[in-house]
Amino acid sequence: MSGHNHMKLSFASRSENESFARVSVAAFVSQLDPTLEQLDEIKTVVSEAVTNAIIHGYDGRTDGIVTVEAEIDGDTISLSVSDQGRGIEDLDLARQPLYTSRPELERSGMGFTIMENFMDEFDVVSSEAGGTSLRMKKRIESKKALFN
Amino acid sequence: MKMSLQVELEQQRNVLIVRLRGELDHHTADIVRYKMEDAILRGRCDHVVLSLKDLQFMDSSGLGVILGRYKLIKGRGGKMVVCDTQPSVKRLFELSGLFKILSFYDSERSAVAGLEVVS
Numbered sequence: 001m002s003g004h005n006h007m008k009l010s011f012a013s014r015s016e017n018e019s020f021a022r023v024s025v026a027a028f029v030s031q032l033d034p035t036l037e038q039l040d041e042i043k044t045v046v047s048e049a050v051t052n053a054i055i056h057g058y059d060g061r062t063d064g065i066v067t068v069e070a071e072i073d074g075d076t077i078s079l080s081v082s083d084q085g086r087g088i089e090d091l092d093l094a095r096q097p098l099y100t101s102r103p104e105l106e107r108s109g110m111g112f113t114i115m116e117n118f119m120d121e122f123d124v125v126s127s128e129a130g131g132t133s134l135r136m137k138k139r140i141e142s143k144k145a146l147f148n
Numbered sequence: 149m150k151m152s153l154q155v156e157l158e159q160q161r162n163v164l165i166v167r168l169r170g171e172l173d174h175h176t177a178d179i180v181r182y183k184m185e186d187a188i189l190r191g192r193c194d195h196v197v198l199s200l201k202d203l204q205f206m207d208s209s210g211l212g213v214i215l216g217r218y219k220l221i222k223g224r225g226g227k228m229v230v231c232d233t234q235p236s237v238k239r240l241f242e243l244s245g246l247f248k249i250l251s252f253y254d255s256e257r258s259a260v261a262g263l264e265v266v267s
Contacts, residue, residue, distance in 0.1 A: 015175035
């Protein structure tokens, strides 16, 4: 399969939508014929990004909107997860493994580390006024291509 | 409302076996936290076996809640071990470094046996 395809989902910043988002993106990415491991990586990354938007962007408020966009271009999947909540004050600090701004919530501080590890490209755009947007890319080598 | 995670608890002598089935994320982490906390603080268990054969998905929120219970058990002088992990879940343990502080076993039986040697 090749060519362009894209999707966009907007939903309330409620924790029950974390599974909705990762399952939806996984279903969309399935057309690239990923391995189970690649699909698990994508699901985990979407879960991390959406959880961050809910906990950190909106401080757990349920009246925010989280937007997930996915785009397929050839064998590459691009993802963006955005909120219009409170931006990240110190990006370098936030990207440190094990760092969490909310230790009282029993966070592991591994979210960014996981996203950086599971994706080929990872970028954060954040501002106090405009919220946070995570943009990521991953190349999915088709199983068919590997066996041919 | 239907939860995407089920927690099953079983006490075997001084060991609490916690079986997680389904998906452990930020939304379901609280159930694990409350159920385990309750059993650990009220029960007479010294050690915990986390049995993850049917855990299909976990993210860093799951790591957070497991790390929190590990600290609680360790603070009470006990041990927490993990068994039967799916490859994707195991990978997250490795990536986070939790692999180094928790012991991993292939089955509940070997996990309980391993604890009884140290207790």
